[in-house]
Amino acid sequence: MALSPYDLFDIRSQLSEEERAVQETVARFTNERVLPIIGECFDQGRFPKELVPEIASLGLLGSSLPEEYGCAGLNAVSYGLICQELERGDSGLRSFVSVQSSLCMYPIYAYGSEEQRRQWLPRMAAGEVIGCFGLTEPHGGSDPANMKTHARKDGGDWVINGSKMWITNGNLADIAIVWAQTDEGIQGFIVEKGTPGFTAQEIKHKMSLRASVTSALYFDNVRVPEANRLPNVKGLKGPLGCLTQARYGITWGPIGAAIACLDEALNYSKERVLFGRPVAATQSAQIRLADMARRITLAQLLSLQLGRLKDAGTMQPQQVSLAKWNNCRMAIDIARECRDLLGGAGITTEHVAIRHALNMESVITYEGTETVHQLVIGRELTGINAF
Template sequence: MAQRLDPLDLYDVRSLLTDEERMVQDTVGRFVDEKVLPMIGDAFDQARFPAELVPEIAALGLLGATLPEEYGCAGMNAVSYGLICQELERGDSGLRSFASVQSSLCMYPIFAYGSEEQKREYLPRMAAGEVIGCFGLTEPHGGSDPANMKTVARKDGGDWVINGAKMWITNGNLAHIAIVWAQTDDGIQGFVVPTDTKGFAAQVVHKKMSLRASVTSGLFFDEVRVPDSARLPNVKGLKGPLGCLNQARYGITWGPIGAAQACLKEVLDYSEQRILFGRPLAANQAVQIRLADMARRITTAQLLSLQLGRLKDAGRLQPTQVSLAKWNNVRMALDIARDCRDILGGAGITTEHSAIRHALNLESVITYEGTETVHQLVVGRELTGINAF
């Protein structure tokens, strides 16, 4: 009799990983199983970011994981980083968001665009979780149009003075530094702004129904003065922040796979135990068809992200490819989370089960780092050569 396939990995994608990649996945997976899953439902209920997990996340080498060892980082490849995101989001999107922002949106721009002094000053401490960052690009009125930026930085002698506001900023009230993008007389530039600088304020966004186990903030800049040494010297224009977003979006193509796997596993267990009309729910044809469709979509997403990671490691990744995978994989996970919530029936509306929590979180994931529509239009532009934005 043929061996039964892994219901969460029907195409044995794991066999395509290297030993090191499997070790990374297993290590993060154990951390999620042992430390995250027992408490994350309560953290979501309480709208509390589990900051007590940060030291262990750092100790496992998950912050800035792909950056070089000379800066205190793990020097992993892109596929390993993707697997980190997948396992963390199997726990909760808020935890993966924390790691994504720290790694891709804060440490990456310092590494890619910063001075050697900035790299030495910040990256080792950020990898250790001693310095937390946030990324200030999105503005209250801006959304999908970052070029319409109102935050400005003006030169004043040897300093820069920043005025403006940013919105929907993950880690804002946790952060020790903010990577802030502002209009200057010489185009958009980035600045590393310590959050204890005079004139800087962060305000927590309350009443969230999504990413409740994550800190979301507004940032406000009132004559915030920083020296020129705070400016990221090696990039100008929108390509700076968009390059960071491309790094983060890559990880986001992997993360929702974990959320979808968590929902499918939960509903598989439930449907085998739930007896209706004298038989398990899993024996119902309509339920089996829905479960099969979930497995099909998860398998497609796994193969998309793995090939994306291989392209990234080969230096051949294109932004359109990231957009396609972000669009497909987040939509996949959101649809699966909603369907799993439905199969769970009334029990599915409580955070005793994970489906409703993942569904609510994914409503944010499908919006941030480029909305679904934005990524559809990026792919459309690639196909036609016409910019329809």
């Protein structure tokens, strides 16, 4: 019985019937709706906003949140598989779903009031309201505690001043989940589009995540009511809790990108004839392809176990760091290898490898750089903080 080149350890057999159905549904959506247009979107620097209603109708927004809020109520492994299949299309599309689900809907659910949950989550699940997550600042990057954005209490309102950078969905968003320093520590606020003093400026000239909207956010005496403050968390544990949710999905996403690259390299190397034989008939090509399959298999096993731990309620942030570090490094290396195997053809966006390689430059950086996650594991091993 032949093994699937993209699932050598038969991970699929370890999935429940519901998990397999989720993966098949999103894979079909990616094949039929994403892949035919995403190369052109990348070339044009355009996010395919027209796909959002379909994404919402499939239950992919806030998929792990309870059904009572209009969400699908799926488990963590199913959410991971959603991320994997979307990123097999493009990291930009998976980033959109990650931000909406893990960085915007999750904090409203976990840290918001019941009124906030009822007001926002059903419409966000339906794709009627798009969110963005305002944490990173121009000077801050990997050091969110060095936050300069500030919110001060003024009567029954809060007045926010500051700026945020590298914000996915920024110019698409109807609301922003904004984290700001206050006299009582870091707190989160729901800032609605059109609020006076709140502006978003799209970042251009990107060579990565071109099929995604990336923005800078500016807050000039932005007044929001107390009702828009997330009441159930204070301190860095709020935004860091959101990042753990998003990083979990990111451990799965790069697997999809790597599978897309391996698929392309396999097919191309079988068809491309050099010196009288297919490239795939050479030992060097087979060794490289086999190594890609090995890395993908290890990443699949890592994320599946991480998902099972998350569903059991025992997942630790350090485990997420290890998986994000490993799987992003795996995917960026495979994308570059596949680009090389394609020769000159590999530099055009008519093939997927260069697009995934460029996208992975962002994915390996955001939600904690590779170095940050290495230091998280180093601290866990030694008990010494080297940040």
